[in-house]
Amino acid sequence: MISAELAIPLALFLPLAGFIAIWLIGEKSPNLREAATLVTGAILFSLAVIVFAAVAGGARPDFELIEVIDGLPIAFQAEPLGAMFAVIASGLWIVNSVYSIGYMRGHGEEHQTRFYMCFAVAISAAMGVAFAANLFTLFIFYEVLTLSTFPLVTHYGDAKARNGGRIYLGVLMATSIGLLLPAIVWTYAITGTTDFVAGGIMAAHSEAVAPIAGVLMGLYAFGIGKAALMPVHPWLPNAMVAPTPVSAFLHAVAVVKAGVFSILKVAVYIFGVDFLHETGAGTPYMWIAGGSILLASAIAMNKDNLKARLAYSTVSQLSYVTLGAMLATQMGVMGGAMQIAAHALGKMTLFMCAGAIYVAHHKSLVSELRGLGRVMPFTFGAFFLGAMSIVGLPPMAGSWPKFFLMLGAADAGQLAIIAVLMISSILNVIYLLSIPVQAFYMKPAEDGAKPQGAENASIQWGNLKEAPILCLAPPMVTAAGAFLLFFFADPLYEFLTPLIGGQ
Amino acid sequence: MDDWLTFILERYNYWIVIMLMMTGLYIVFARGNLxxxxxxxxxxxxxxxxxxxTIGKIVDGTAPIYMGGELEAASHHGGKEAGGAGHGAEAAAHDAAAAGEAVHAKIDNSALDHGQELKDALKHAPAPEEGGSLHELPDAGDKIANAMGDHLGKTPPADASGFDVGSAAGGAHDAAGNAAGGVGDGAADALHGAMDAVVYTNPLPxxxxxxxxxxxxxxxxxxxxxxxxxxxxYGxxxxxxxxxxxxxAEFGHAAGERAQAEAGAGA
Amino acid sequence: MEHLILRVTTKLMFAPIILFAFYVQFHGDYGPGGGFQAGVIFAVAFILHAFCFGLDETKKVLPQKALIVMMVIGFLFYAGTGVVTMLLGANFLGYDALVPESTHHAGQHYGILLVEWGVGTAVASTMLTIFYHFAGREPDIDQEDW
Amino acid sequence: MNLIAQLPVLPIIIPIVAAPITLLLPKGRVPHLWACLFSWLTFAACIALFAEVSSTGPISYHLGDWAPPIGIEYYIDLANALVLLLVSGIAAVVFPYAYRSVQLEVDERQTPLFYGALLICMTGLLGVTITGDAFNVFVFLEISSLSGYALIAMGARRDRRALTAAFNYLVMGTIGATFFVIGLGLLYQATGTLNMADLADRLIGQDNRMVEAGFAFILVGMGLKLAMFPMHLWLPNAYTYAPSAVTAFMAATATKVAVYVIIRFIFSVFNFDFAFIGAAFTYVLLPLGLAGMFVASFVALFQEDVKRMLAYSSVAQIGYMLLGLSFATVEGLTATLVHIFNHALMKGALFMAVGCVVLRAGSHSIYAFAGLSKRMPVTTWAFLISGLSLIGVPLTVGFISKWYLLQAAFEAGHWYAGFLIVASSLIALAYVGRVAEVMLLREPAEDGKYAMPKEEAPLSMLIPMWVLVAANIYFGVRTDLTGGIAQRAAETLMSMAGGAP
Structure with missing residues (x-):
């Protein structure tokens, strides 16, 4: 059994070993190459679980790589939030890899080696973000994550991909260098440290921080562009030019999760919930997050392209986490943290379903999906469960974060936020649940190509045309995960309790 | 009015310098011919x-050439020390022997060394003329020290702050600066009288x-x-x-270049 | 024949100019003068020669290759003196190390002579090289065009 | 001979003795190998010197055994030991790199001259850095500049504009140097000494117009030399048309040394008692640094020529250095010293990468970079990594620079400057990203002017280039050498100038 202390550095370097293996194997033997990816993923997941178990036992394993500038080491320390993120990211990475194999082969994509190499670097960076012991380390891996996913976003290399890539890199780098970096340096200049400390580091320097706390929080909230708080969200819809596995990776596994994860970390371990509450620094951003939730939902409703709709749905859902952090109450933070897990599973399912539909039928518009449920019942079944989770309906995992967020809003006395959450749920129902309903119950449009069997009044098992099994199984697994998480919410709550100061 | 005139005339060298300088700069910028x-x-x-x-020039000064008698030589060098290196009086008196030795150092050494590197640039070198003439001087260090002491002692203390004496002793090149001009002159006169020997121009510049x-x-x-x-x-x-x-050349080129590159790049 | 007077005068002047160059060179040890001035005067003799007899004639006497060698040797003479003093245990150009037991700093004397000699050689050859290059450039453009 | 005692003079003696001998060597490989050998020896001497200084403290070396303030003194403390290390290190990398590039870009008959001049240029830069005598600074400065003009003009084989660029540089450089001499003259008139330490002593309390004028002349003169905005107009052309190896060397060292001279004069000769020093910080260095950062970056954004783009970027980066300086704090000075070092690493690597492209494509236009990742992947990655460093991405030296600079800005209370710094790096992101996109995502030209064979640059160029790229990463993670030393140096300089340590 590997100790948790050892597991952290291994989790960082293992994907890089996988990177080299993938590189060396290359196009010579695609099967071997994919095997390398999967083996890496499996080991990585078990490492993350080891860390998770250790953290659950109350340990805080740490590891210091190198001290770059005096007082600024690249150091790692596992705490509940990070351990949870690591487990989610590495676990979903396996699912995503399996799915990628099916998708990329089903599509006959080029540059597959580069694709898997970049994935390996990105997951390593995600692990770095998850275990970062200070803002400095977090920033480093945050940037590595941005850069390593850039080739994924521009995978097709055509004009559209170039444009999407430009926006992706432009927004993420501009916000991180332009806002996040100054925020970190400012924090460092004031407090002399960037370490994540339970209860926050600002409280001890409240005199210096209090006047600028609002500004600083704003720099963090918008500087962490990956959290896609409006108006720094445009990179997310524009990154949709990438192959679907990439979208799934961006939306569920690593990238946006790294963003909201960072926001939570900043709120909890840099500002500290109490300090945030006292200064009210988060309040303006709470409203912005609330606005972001509603606005993105409204935009999503008007998107006919399935992936675009899901992208805006992500923007909306991410703001739940930001909202939770900015509520500056214990329940809010808890809701935000659980939202990371719940949304990962739910959105992963939806994206993989979208990809599966595309692989099987080359449909990407919502309006084209009518009746398709009769041909792809498993896919749309999974989609339905995922959508339920996102909306927040029991018995899916997504219902818990909503519950905690409402509790948090009530604690904070922000009744309007509760209204926002309610309206948002209704909008979610409209734009997400309508899709499987249409697919199962409505006839396809008169014009346009109709998949054989779509017009049947009921599912005829002989006519099924599902995506390849490697594309189909993963969303079903994650949908099942979202279902199970509903029942195991209590262990997760217990696990995350230290985050909000409990024992 | 008189003051003005004196002010202007006394600094005639500066006016010449400034005029030449501006003329030169003007030509550089205004003329198109390389x-x-x-x-x-x-x-x-x-x-x-x-x-x-001109800042090294002294009224009634002569070229710094070895003129004979050791005492005399000593006094030159003493004088030169204070002026050339412009030491403050305290500094000079502090360790006159060492300072005296240092004098030639500055003179031939700076010449040599500035020359050394320059020569490399164009394989030229300046002549450290005084180098040889000074080679005996370290022996006379004690005498220099004495002479120095004497000179400094005879300097009117009233209007001689350390700095002024230092520069004035050198023969009142304008080192005293705008502010110290008058004082320097007075000090210089006093020293002239005191030295009653050959005064010469500061060679360092x-x-x-x-x-x-x-x-x-x-x-x-x-x-x-x-x-x-x-x-x-270009012709x-x-x-x-x-x-x-x-x-x-550029735009005749560039227009075609761009089209070609775009076509080539398939953009 | 129109240059006859000039040429004869040049021939007469050539040797005295060189001689004066050497005077300035060595007297530089005691009075105004030294390698830089001497080098220029030395070069002037040859430049005068080139004016009256043509550059090709001068190049026969002092070919360009030789000038480059002179330049390098002159410089190395100078730098070499410095290096030698370093090898003798003093700092760079610490001439006293040349004759360490001297009571009247004879090393200074020798050192400066050596250095000046190198300087003179280098300056003379550099001046001539510059002159050769400017004067020897093929005039591929008509005079009026300038 | 006691080698340790003679160490301070070796970085000057070694190349200056080697340089003229290159003229006598036959054309071809030999001058190059000769110059390489001596550049490495110089580097070794500088390393030894640096080790000596960092362990035993400042060294003073008296040329010709004449004691300062009369004799010329070489004075080496941590600040200039760092710059010495930098200049000789870059030279040690550029010399091996130069061979193939020079073969292509410089007339063969001129190669012995080229290497000789490059050695002299290096000597001049080392001399400026090492000397403790103000007039000596001028002399060495002109040695490096004169050889620099000649080196730039040698680019005329590929593009005749190198000649006009060199001429303009010569005019501006000479004016700058002459201004510097005027400044020295005024200081000499005021104090009667030219030794920097002695000058500092005697300037105490002399807050008169002559000293002020002297300072102004020195600042403007060096401003011209270091291409301080808006006196940078000579630089883009000079860097664009010079042979690649020369650009790589000069971009990495020449302006840095001039910045060092400004630092040396402000902190070691003048001091904070002078009101005009504070005014210079507030009203000259700060606004000009900021303006340079933005205007030059912005101009760089629209360049079609990658070399020129990088040249403008250099002007912008000089803005960072001046900005760090203008905070007048230890942190700011540390940031400037760190950035001097780091920027040399990144710009050296970038210009070397451009040199590799020029070798194969024969052009440094951005169109020649189309699809480069498919033809010269090794060069492409070198360019990308150093480009990321220029932007300031973590794990590269650029990030370290930005970090120090930002920290200095916030601690000095100039928080707006902090945001302007990052805003300017975003422009860097845009122009580097533009080239990166062309390299990675465009298809290479199949025919026409920019078509080129799918062939990497030779190893003799790749290895030196990757040494610098590796340094970009290494010093981005280990900052003991840059950050630690720079901080100690900054503290010393600051205490010399009487500022708060």
Whole structure:
């Protein structure tokens, strides 16, 4: 059994070993190459679980790589939030890899080696973000994550991909260098440290921080562009030019999760919930997050392209986490943290379903999906469960974060936020649940190509045309995960309790 | 009115320097002909040479040549010490023997060394003229010290702050600065009387300027060489024509270039 | 024949100019003068020669290759003196190390002579090189065009 | 001979003795190998010197055994030991790199001259850095500049505009140097000494117009040399048309040394008692640094020529250095010293990468970079990594620079400057990203002017380039050498100038 202390550095370097293996194997033997990816993923997941178990036992394993500038080491320390993120990211990475194999082969994509190499670097960076012991380390891996996913976003290399890539890199780098970096340096200049400390580091320097706390929080909230708080969200819809596995990776596994994860970390371990509450620094951003939730939902409703709709749905859902952090109450933070897990599973399912539909039928518009449920019942079944989770309906995992967020809003006395959450749920129902309903119950449009069997009044098992099994199984697994998480919410709550100061 | 006139006339060397300097700069910027630019540059540099030399010039001073008797030599060098290196009185008196020795160091050494590196630039070197003439002097260190002490002692203490004495002792080159001008003169007169010996011009600026001249020659040579090459490459040395030629070359080129590259890149 | 007077005068002047160059060179040890001035005067003799007899004639006497060698040797003479003093245990150009037991700093004397000699050689050859290059450039453009 | 005692003079003696001998060597490989050998020896001497200084403290070396303030003194403390290390290190990398590039870009008959001049240029830069005598600074400065003009003009084989660029540089450089001499003259007139330490002593309390004028002349003169905005107009052309190896060397060292001279004069010769020093910080260095950062970056954004783009970027980066300086704090000075070092690493690597492209494509236009990743992947990655460093991405030296600079800005209370710094790096992101996109995502030209064979640059160029790229990463993670030393140096300089340590 590997100790948790050892597991952290291994989790960082293992994907890089996988990177080299993938590189060396290359196009010579695609099967071997994919095997390398999967083996890496499996080991990585078990490492993350080891860390998770250790953290659950109350340990805080740490590891210091190198001290770059005096007082600024690249150091790692596992705490509940990070351990949870690591487990989610590495676990979903396996699912995503399996799915990628099916998708990329089903599509006959080029540059597959580069694709898997970049994935390996990105997951390593995600692990770095998850275990970062200070803002400095977090920033480093945050940037590595941005850069390593850039080739994924521009995978097709055509004009559209170039444009999407430009926006992706432009927004993420501009916000991180332009806002996040100054925020970190400012924090460092004031407090002399960037370490994540339970209860926050600002409280001890409240005199210096209090006047600028609002500004600083704003720099963090918008500087962490990956959290896609409006108006720094445009990179997310524009990154949709990438192959679907990439979208799934961006939306569920690593990238946006790294963003909201960072926001939570900043709120909890840099500002500290109490300090945030006292200064009210988060309040303006709470409203912005609330606005972001509603606005993105409204935009999503008007998107006919399935992936675009899901992208805006992500923007909306991410703001739940930001909202939770900015509520500056214990329940809010808890809701935000659980939202990371719940949304990962739910959105992963939806994206993989979208990809599966595309692989099987080359449909990407919502309006084209009518009746398709009769041909792809498993896919749309999974989609339905995922959508339920996102909306927040029991018995899916997504219902818990909503519950905690409402509790948090009530604690904070922000009744309007509760209204926002309610309206948002209704909008979610409209734009997400309508899709499987249409697919199962409505006839396809008169014009346009109709998949054989779509017009049947009921599912005829002989006519099924599902995506390849490697594309189909993963969303079903994650949908099942979202279902199970509903029942195991209590262990997760217990696990995350230290985050909000409990024992 | 008189004050004004005196003020202006006393500083005639500065006016010359400034006029030359501005003339040179004006030529550099206003003339399009490259050779004329170099001429302007030369005038500009020369003004600086003149400036350096005039600040080392002493009324009634002579060239710093070895003149005979050891005592006399000692007194020159004592004087030169204070002026050339411009030590404050305290500094000079503090360790006159050491300082005396250091004098020649500055003189021939700076000449040599400035020269050394320069020579490399154009394989020239300035002449450290005084080098040889001073070689015996360290022996006379004690005497220098004594002479120095005497001179300094005789300097009217009333209007001599350490700094003023130092510069004045050197023969009142203008080192006293604008503010200390009058004081310096007075001190210098006093010293003249006291020394009753040969006063000579501070040689250090000359040595520096020798170096600067070498740099100037080198610059001119490189500049003219470039002008010749430009003439061969472009057929003109008029700046506006050069710019026009480049413009034609660039845009005649660039338009086609872009189209070609776009086509090639399949953009 | 129109240059006859000039040429004869040049021939007469050539040797005295060189001689004066050497005087300035060595007297530089005691009074105004030294390698830089001497080098220029030395070069002037040859430049005068080139004016009256043509550059090709001068190049026969002092070919350009030789000038480069002179330049390098002159410089190395100078730098070499410095290096030698370093090898003898003093600092760079610490002439006293040349004759360490001297009571009246004879090393200074020798050192400066050596250095000046190198300087003179280098300056003379550099001046001539510059002159050769400018004067020897093929005039591929008509005079009027300048 | 006691080698340790003679160490301070070796970085000057070694190359200056080697340089003239290159003229006598036959054309071809030999001058190059000769110059390489001596550049490495110089580097070794500088390393030894640096080790000596960092362990035993400042060294003073008296030329000709004449004690300062009369004799010329070489004075080496941590600040200039760092710059010495930098200049000689870059030279040690550029010299091996130069061979193939020079073969293509410089007339063969001129190669011995080229290497000789490059050695002299290096000597001059080392001399400026090492000397403790103000007039000596001028002399060495002109040695490096004169050889620099000649080196730039040698680019005329590929593009005749190199000649005009060199001429303009010569005019501006000479004016700058002459201004510097005027400034020295005024200081000499005021104090009667040229030794920097002695000058500092005697300037105490002399807050008169002559000293002020002297300072102004020195600042403007060096401003011209270091291409301080708006006196940078000579630089883009000079860097664009010079042979690649020269650009790589000069971009990495020449302006840095000039910045060092400004630092040396402000902190070691003048001091904070002078009101005009504070005014210079507030009204000259700060606004000009900021303006340079933005205007030059912005101009760089629209360049079609990658070399020129990088040249403008250099002007912008100089803005960072001046900005760090203008905070007048230890942190700011540390940031400037760190950035001097780091920027040399990144710009050296970038210009070397451009040199590799020029070798194969024969052009440094951005169109020649189309699809480069498919033709010269090794060069492409070198360019990308150093480009990321220029932007300031973590794990590269650029990030370290930005970090120090930002920290200095916030601690000095100039928080707006902090945001302007990052805003300017975003422009860097845009122009580097533009080239990166062309390299990675465009298809290479199949025919026409920019078509080129799918062939990497030779190893003799790749290895030196990757040494610098590796340094970009290494010093981005280990900052003991840059950050630690720079901080100690900054503290020393600051205490010399009488500022708060």
């Amino acid at each position: 050779v004329k630019k170099i001429v302007g540059l030369n005038i500009f540099q020369t003004s600086v040479f003149i400036y350096y030399i 000359h040595v520096l300027i020798l170096t600067a001249i070498v740099v100037g020659v080198a610059t001119t040579a490189v500049g003219l060489a470039l002008a010749v090459r430009i003439r061969e490459a 003109t040395i008029e700046e506006d024509e050069l710019e026009a030629a480049d413009e034609i």
